[in-house]
Structures are given as C-alpha cells and as structure tokens.
Amino acid sequence: MPPLSEILKTTTTPNGTPWLTSARVGDGYLLRYAGMADFILNGAGSQLTCWRVEPGVSADTIRHLVLDQALPMVLNRRGREALHATAIVTPKGACAFSGPAGSGKSTLPASFFLAGFGALGDDCLPLVEQNGSIQVLPGYPGMRLGRDALEALSAASGVTAPVADYTSKRRALALPSAKNFPREPVLLSRIYRVVRPKEGEP
Known part of the structure; x- marks a missing residue:
C-alpha cells in the first residue's frame, strides 16, 4: 500500500x-x-x-x-448524492424512510415489502436528476433486519443470511417484492423521517 x-x-x-x-x-x-x-x-x-x-x-x-x-x-x-434511507415503490413513486440506527427505517419498509410493494434498496439510495425531477436508482432487494423485526413481520421462516460478524442482524432475501425489483430509476415522491419516541412520550 x-x-x-x-x-x-x-x-x-x-x-x-x-x-x-x-x-x-x-x-x-x-x-x-x-x-x-x-x-x-x-x-x-x-x-x-x-x-x-x-x-x-x-x-x-x-x-x-x-x-x-x-x-x-x-x-x-x-x-452523486446518496441518501441514508430505505425505500419502497408505490403507484405514485418512491417513498423513502430515513432515520438514525435502531429507529426502524428498515423494519417499517419491510412491512410494506412483505405486503407486495416493490423494493428499491436498503440504507443507501443513490439519487439522479432526470427530466427536471429527482429519481432514485435501484440498489438491491435484500433487507437487513434484527431477529425481533423478522419475527414480528413473520419473516423469520424466509431465506436469510448473516449480515456481518459484528451484528446479529440477518439479510432477508426472499421478500415477495424481490422478484419485481425495478431495473430503472424511480421518481422520488416522499421522504419520511423515522424516529423513536423519547422515554415517557406516547
């Protein structure tokens, strides 16, 4: 080196x-x-x-x-700009969820993925300007979820693989939307900020 x-x-x-x-x-x-x-x-x-x-x-x-x-x-x-977010594909475009670690920005989209909405990527959303609008470039369909999230979403029986040695999260690979993973950029429609309530808040 x-x-x-x-x-x-x-x-x-x-x-x-x-x-x-x-x-x-x-x-x-x-x-x-x-x-x-x-x-x-x-x-x-x-x-x-x-x-x-x-x-x-x-x-x-x-x-x-x-x-x-x-x-x-x-x-x-x-x-290129890249959002630290996870996104789903809706009839009106891409809906992105951003937030700090542990806020649920992967778990919430996973519930949509399991309902059949298209996946765009997990944690990294590259953006590109096309025809005067902001588009999201597809990443990969797998999701990184903790065991509790997998069980809560009834996804624990699906195909998963370890994410990394230093985390217990698993990469969910058999979500229903994986077969319909988009190959072209998708219009960015909404970005939501996901946060956990502070202790004592409803």
Whole structure:
C-alpha cells in the first residue's frame, strides 16, 4: 500500500468504538474499517479495491462493508448524492424512510415489502436528476433486519443470511417484492423521517 499522506476523518460507533478511518493514499483514498478490512478507492472514484482483510473476517462481513458502507462513499466521490434511507415503490413513486440506527427505517419498509410493494434498496439510495425531477436508482432487494423485526413481520421462516460478524442482524432475501425489483430509476415522491419516541412520550 502507498504511504498515508493525510488522515481525513476518523469515526466511532455510539459507544466510542473505532469504526472508520479515511485517509489520502497516493492519488486515492484509504477506507479502513477497524479490525475488519482496508479498501482503496482511486481518485476518480471508478475503482474500489479490497486491499487487506483481517484474519477471521467472513465473506458476509466484506460483502456488507462493500454494499452498505463503502459504495455510498464511492457514489459521493463520483458526484452523486446518496441518501441514508430505505425505500419502497408505490403507484405514485418512491417513498423513502430515513432515520438514525435502531429507529426502524428498515423494519417499517419491510412491512410494506412483505405486503407486495416493490423494493428499491436498503440504507443507501443513490439519487439522479432526470427530466427536471429527482429519481432514485435501484440498489438491491435484500433487507437487513434484527431477529425481533423478522419475527414480528413473520419473516423469520424466509431465506436469510448473516449480515456481518459484528451484528446479529440477518439479510432477508426472499421478500415477495424481490422478484419485481425495478431495473430503472424511480421518481422520488416522499421522504419520511423515522424516529423513536423519547422515554415517557406516547
């Protein structure tokens, strides 16, 4: 790996555990996920390379880091906006749900998916302007849900796979809408902010 020339940002999880360090490396960027893997993104944002994987880190974890963590940064580097949100397809366009971790921004859309509404993606929604309107580019139909959400939605018996080594969430892969996953951009109609009520609030 070329030598680091500048640390750009270091982020931590809510409990203070190191998560991501980004730095300049040659004419590109390093994305270092603490204790898991390093990725190198070239300066143009056209090539993402998994440079190093820590011993014992699973392929599920690497897939999750690429799909749900690194690719949104790649899109931003290439000049595209990407919402940290999950979306469904309605007759009037895409309806997105945004919110902090644990707020239910994946669980709520999953209930719509199970009812047969189309999926657009989970957690990362790339946006593009077309014909004077904002469109959502399709991501992938799988959903990342906790065990309690899977059971509450009666989806626990469906096809699931581990998300990553550091979380108990499962990737639900057999939602009814997966077979109708859109292949073209969808008009963005609404964005809803999902928040949990504070303790004591109704």
